[in-house]
Amino acid sequence: MKHFSEISPAAERVVDVAEDLLQQHGYNGFSYDDVAQLIGIKKPSIHHHFSKKEELVAVVAQRYTHRFREELLRIEGQHSKAPDRLTAYAALFERTFVKNRRLCVCGMLGAEADSLPEVVVDEVQRFFKVNLGWLTSVIADGQSDALIKSQSAAEVLAEAFLCALEGSMVVGRGMRSPRGPAEVGNTFLFGVLT
Amino acid sequence: MKHFSEISPAAERVVDVAEDLLQQHGYNGFSYDDVAQLIGIKKPSIHHHFSKKEELVAVVAQRYTHRFREELLRIEGQHSKAPDRLTAYAALFERTFVKNRRLCVCGMLGAEADSLPEVVVDEVQRFFKVNLGWLTSVIADGQSDALIKSQSAAEVLAEAFLCALEGSMVVGRGMRSPRGPAEVGNTFLFGVLT
């Protein structure tokens, strides 16, 4: 599979626009022509960079996961206590959602996963694994430090937290509500975990 | 808007199949021809029952919400304590998910809401409002009876619970994981609320 770091600047603009359309309309909700028109070039030029749609979307998801990992590192550098790290984590989702109720790339693709090419689902799976792994270790640390009082297994708490954040974007969009991940994350953290 | 209770048996079969396809592939992921082939008739026959796709999907969502309300009533009849009612509520989502990781109709439509006709989004919004209203009153009752210890506002707890359940289907599908709403609901209920 092509790697996002090895693509040209022109191809990167394609990925930028595709990411945006994906978050707003989903895999089956945008076309090569939509991407082309937003950039201001023609459809076959998109095929020049990514011959198949599944390749384009897989690269979008791949880069999205990479950037998420960079953010996780940044959070570790900026916050040392588990509750602060989890609040900052929820803020990542909130930042996406406040821009026109954009969905998480992998939340959208996760919903559609049943009718998606395998290369795409593989990337989605990787995103969730990375996030669950990180959350699990942060929560386990919080339990050791007695900053998180719930004694449920860190792994299942991590999953519930991630699900609440992903779900908040879906529900917030479906309800046309301004309420998003930050609020739901807060409820979870201060009504449940700590 | 057409009401699901006033449609013919033939039209109802169309709604049955459309609901299924919707849960598996989303609004933009199934076609009139898919519906026709699964029933064993031709595409224009579907148009005879529902001239536009948005009308068909709106009726699917409408009936889905109605059936959900019937289930909520049933839960009220079978369980009197708030935690039991919430566990039974999570089981509704689990029942959907265990069938080939099927998504909640309105969870799927909520994710896609940005590129959906307004008549459809209206129904999705109604579904979430109905569910949040019911959950809020159940949780408030549980707080009065001291069966739910969290003192956060019932409304925000309701939203977090619903988001966790909807999100669990999205994440479970994206991870190709068998873990679903029942487990996440459990974590929320016994690690957070009670």
Next chain:
DNA sequence: GTCTATATTGTGATAGAC
């Protein structure tokens, strides 16, 4: 209620010139 036939538009994708 179902069909055949068809209009119209959009889609992912390719060939080959510049």
Next chain:
DNA sequence: GTCTATCACAATATAGAC
């Protein structure tokens, strides 16, 4: 890297016969 031209097909939707 971008273009024009084009293909093959699938989509929603309509007209009109049975």
